[in-house]
Amino acid sequence: MKSTVETLSPTRVRLAIEVPFVELEPSLRKAYREIGQQVQVPGFRRGKVPSAVIDQRVGRGTVLNEAIQEAIPQNILAAVREHDLKTLGRPEVDITEFNDGDSLNFTAEVDVRPEITLPDPATIEVTVDEIEIADSEIDDQIGSLRERFATLKTVERAAQEGDFVQIDLNATVDGEEVPGGSASNISHEVGSKQLLPGLDEALVGLAAGDSTTFTTQLVGGDYAGRDADVAVTVRTVKEKELPELDDDFAQMASEFDTIEELRGDLRERVTRGKQVEQIYAARDKALEQMVAAAEVPAPEGVVKEEVESRKAAMVDQLERIGASMEEYLAAEEKTEEQIDAELTEAATDGVKIQLLLDTLADAEDVQVSDDEFGHEIVHRAQRAGMAPQQYYDQLARSGAAAAVFGDVRRGKALAAVMEKIKIKDAAGNEVSLDALRAQNEAEHDHQH
Secondary structure, eight states: OEEEEEEEETTEEEEEEEEOHHHHHHHHHHHHHHHHHHOOOTTSOTTOOOHHHHHHHTOHHHHHHHHHHHHHHHHHHHHHHHTTOOEEEEEEEEEEEOOTTSOEEEEEEEEEOOOOOOOOGGGOEEEEOOOOOOHHHHHHHHHHHHHHTOEEEEOSSOOOTTOEEEEEEEEEETTEEEEEEEEEEEEEETTSOOSOTTHHHHHTTOOTTOEEEEEEEOOSSTTTTSEEEEEEEEEEEEEEEOOOSSHHHHHHHSSOSSHHHHHHHHHHHHHHHHHHHHHHHHHHHHHHHHHHHHTOOOOHHHHHHHHHHHHHHHHHHHHHTTOOHHHHHHHHTOOHHHHHHHHHHHHHHHHHHHHHHHHHHHHTTOOOOHHHHHHHHHHHHHHHTSOHHHHHHHHHHHTOHHHHHHHHHHHHHHHHHHHHSEEEETTSOBOOSHHHHHHHHHHHHHHO
8 A cells, every 4th residue: 555645734634545456456356255155146155155256246346445445444544554644534535436456546635643743731820709798698598598498387377478378179161161270279379370371370369268369361171262160169268387497597507506607618619619600710821821822723624523522412402302303493583604613612612722732731741530531421321310330331342431431531631731720819819729630529429
């Protein structure tokens, strides 16, 4: 095999490959064997059909075609090794010349990893927003905790919004009972809009034992779209009592003795969450700066493949919820071109970041241990709701294990970069990575 390489752009090359006919013979013999296994010729045992008979039956052209389909990828691989290319994505093949008995000439265009000059991470400085925690955020957290410990107490008064009532319902259309339209002793929160339109308004002002009727439009069943008269009777009215915000409440709802300690703990939790968000914001800004500083080009072929896979995933998700791309576009008020442009922009950014991190991982000679790879598999299996071994087998079958390995390696390269960059908040305070380290350790312990 002879091959030459021509650089089309910093991210794409064209290989011109010539394979002498004699080098195609192993592939040709294999093609005859495989086709011979599939054809049945009277008088010959399966797999023992002579090649001359196969030529007659199937055609020499079909056999040659099968042979070169196998030979092309092998020869591309050999040429890539010979020229020491770091290829990305799938090659586009064009057969320039091939006649029976002559050499096979073809070209393969493929994206390659560009040469990237890395900026020194120590020169990267990013500014993120200051952490601000309003008292109202802590009040909200306390509020939802109080809701969880609320109790219901029967009251002798008319129902108002926020009360819980036990009710009987009976729906009729033109005096006819609606099938499934009656129910007794249902618990309902007044004002929650959980049941029929018009019910909440009708309930306000009714006390235990009171009845009324209201009109509502039916959505399902035989009478869908028609107005029904609904009779509602209130059995009991209960009011929601929230516990007093005192030390007793802190002891009941948490491991703390005083409400102040509970508030302090909630503030700490909110702070940690915001610190982690800060670091993620810094990470995104640092990557953006480094990609720009390194002038990372985006290989078109890889971007195209990425856009196709993201779009397919989108269609999949929509189908799962019973929607189509057309309905999604209508709801979002976007054209397909706009979606394609958005996906292309996101995929371009994603591919550039991957290339940058791969180059960084090489520069830092980042290694991934079996343990680290195993952790990622366990983590992803948990998210997918599968057993780790089953998840790994599926990855190996689909050939995606290498991609996961690459993700782990890039993640390590990114962690190493984050240790070196300078992060400050808008007030000029240094931001440390401690919150993220603590979170990662907690996740790590959780897996064991």
